[in-house]
Amino acid sequence: SIVFLLACKGEPEDGPVEKELVEEEADPNDLDGDGWTVDVDCDDDDPSSWMEAECLFFDADFVPFAPGSFWMGSPEEESGRDSNEGLHEVEFTYPFSIMELEVTQRLYEELSGELPGTDFQACGEDCPVEFVSWHEAASFANLLSEWEGLDACYSCEIVEEELTCVSLSDSDSAAFLGCPGYRLPTEAEWEYAARGGSQSAYWTPDGGSEIPEDLVRDCGQEILLEDGASLYDLGWYCGNSGESIHPGGSLLANGYGMYDMAGNVREWVNDWYSSGTEEPATDPTGASEGTTRI
Numbered sequence: 001s002i003v004f005l006l007a008c009k010g011e012p013e014d015g016p017v018e019k020e021l022v023e024e025e026a027d028p029n030d031l032d033g034d035g036w037t038v039d040v041d042c043d044d045d046d047p048s049s050w051m052e053a054e055c056l057f058f059d060a061d062f063v064p065f066a067p068g069s070f071w072m073g074s075p076e077e078e079s080g081r082d083s084n085e086g087l088h089e090v091e092f093t094y095p096f097s098i099m100e101l102e103v104t105q106r107l108y109e110e111l112s113g114e115l116p117g118t119d120f121q122a123c124g125e126d127c128p129v130e131f132v133s134w135h136e137a138a139s140f141a142n143l144l145s146e147w148e149g150l151d152a153c154y155s156c157e158i159v160e161e162e163l164t165c166v167s168l169s170d171s172d173s174a175a176f177l178g179c180p181g182y183r184l185p186t187e188a189e190w191e192y193a194a195r196g197g198s199q200s201a202y203w204t205p206d207g208g209s210e211i212p213e214d215l216v217r218d219c220g221q222e223i224l225l226e227d228g229a230s231l232y233d234l235g236w237y238c239g240n241s242g243e244s245i246h247p248g249g250s251l252l253a254n255g256y257g258m259y260d261m262a263g264n265v266r267e268w269v270n271d272w273y274s275s276g277t278e279e280p281a282t283d284p285t286g287a288s289e290g291t292t293r294i
Helices: 047-051 053-057 105-112 134-148 173-177 187-195
Strands: 062-065 068-072 088-092 096-099 154-159 162-167
Touching: 062 187, 068 187, 088 187, 096 187, 105 134, 134 154, 134 162
Parallel strands: none
Antiparallel strands: 062 096, 068 088, 154 162
């Protein structure tokens, strides 16, 4: 499935000013710039609101993230850790915003005219779109940008009857991070949002916890993390999913207000897959080339 990031930059007004200009951050939950956020602008009691961009195409608010840093990856002793999760510090020097929910079947079909998944369509229009390729996800980001009148962050074309998209990040990381349109989050941005402010393997209401080593692959029982939190409440996995997807936002949001960052469906990010690093990084966008995306 897909989660999208929107980069917003304010522009100063033309003409003389008598005091220093202060750039105001655009509200990611007021996409049409009318001064009203989604929860007010899209009230069911106001039929006129349904011509607004926010109401036609958005099922979720955006969660804003300020510049900051975090530890990406996992310590070697963490249960269930993979070898490519080298622990290293990442710094973001720019603000960004990510949709709190995965892109729904309703949103994808409304804008693209297609619904590529077939296995789980019966789950309903509030469920995440599935069986979407990375190129389809990038192309859909461009559709959102085009509808909003924003510059595209991907170059897409049909090559030998197959959709092929190229990310700005492959040639110009700074241009990609500053792209005013919609794009997929980088791997670092995604992990920052998914951790919910915790450095543990799982975010929990008490700040984060670990899974007991003997339960890492257990599907036959309710799994309690070391702080007593139930995995049933935190993410969809083999023990509670019923081998199906579920409507977005059905379980607890993490500490940053992000839903379904653990389980339900896998989510595309922008980066090419690489073996990982343990070196500190500032505003990373991944490798400039590769054979598959993350």
